[in-house]
Amino acid sequence: MERLLFLAGCVGATMAAYLGVRRLYLRFNHPLLNVVALSAGAVIALLVACDIPYAAYAPAKDLMTAPLGPATVALAVPLYRHRDILRRHGPGLLASVALGAFLAMFSAGLTAKAGGLPREVVVSILPKGVSIPFAVEISRLYDGVPALSAAFVVATGTLGSLLGGWLLTRSGIGHPVARGLALGTVSHAQGTATALMEGERQGAMAGLAMILAGMLTAAFAPLAVRLLGLL
Template identity: 35%
Template sequence: MIPGLICLAITLVVYVLSKHLYRIHPRVYLSPLLITPLTLVIGLIWTQIPYETYHSGGKWLSFLLQPATIAFAVPLYKYFDVLKKHMVEILASVLTGSVVAMLSSAVLAKWMHLDSELITSLIPRSVTTPIAMNISEMIGGVPNITAVFVIMTGLLGVTLGPLVAKLFRIESEIARGVLFGTSAHGTGTSKAFEFSSLTGTISSISMIVAGLFTLVAAPVIILLLFH
């Protein structure tokens, strides 16, 4: 347990240092969500520390994802009137984005002839980690593999999201929030709060709604694919 706690402490130190670096030089490739896992992976390989040892301490950070996700609901009260006014547009956009994300993942995976377990692990990649891992387990995937896909999706979303918003001239705070929350879950929501509090709030509600849509739709897509 002691080595695991040391790994946990190292993880926190690496994250704090990378976040400080990002504040000084706010570049996508210096994002703590990219620098921290890369540094840890390289460190584990170099020191030959087994993943099980690291996970014995690092798992506590995973447990914190669930209350952290719920905490996103706090700003919703502040902008409740705005959410109520644009609820139909938000729900329609998130539903469309969620379905497209799942179907595109499944079709691409089938086209690449991936095995069924990998396909089911890939389908819930566009929702926040705790929900994605639960969905993956429910539909027969491997939650740990799903978590990797979720991280990759989030990093890709915060990298391409600003470019997409600029290319298509998406200036509405509502539209930006839906864009980041639906496509890049918690990672995108963190990025959305950099634009404005309202954008981040819309992103957080989009992320939660996307998780609920995926929870319902993922088993149906699996049924259509393999039966």
């Protein structure tokens, strides 16, 4: 009984943190108001304050993340809604996103490896450019640490949405399709949100790019792992 109450407490605290930060984000809409980072920070602060180790929180985590698989599958719905863009720009879109996804993975892994990071951390950083559900699974598949991957994904998304638009403008990339694809490929949902603020076309392209990048990164992961000698 006590266990059950504790579990409910963990779930409740996490939900409260999420809903609270989400409300702030919707109100102020600033890229630094990252919902995942701030909510998780609040929950960690609470656990540390109450002297609760992560292992005690883990069952609540397992319970809450159980519907994540089916929820990710739902990404097929926006993909289907934009199938006409996919048909029209198919090959070029795939080529651009494939290049971006591979470069993101490879350059991250190479820098991390050159910097002497432990293997599990290098593996965890590989999928940092894709949305968290894909990143977490790719990381798990190669014995990375899902929590670390989630952190790298959030860091990448925040960085991309802060600097991405500026860098594209500085480099003379003004075409809405190019901007949307670049932002979505490199910084997933946060980049997509930024692209949506620029315009609907950018947003739709970014959403597509984000989903495609997730799938292509999963497809390229075995290659990247081998090239970086992480097997």
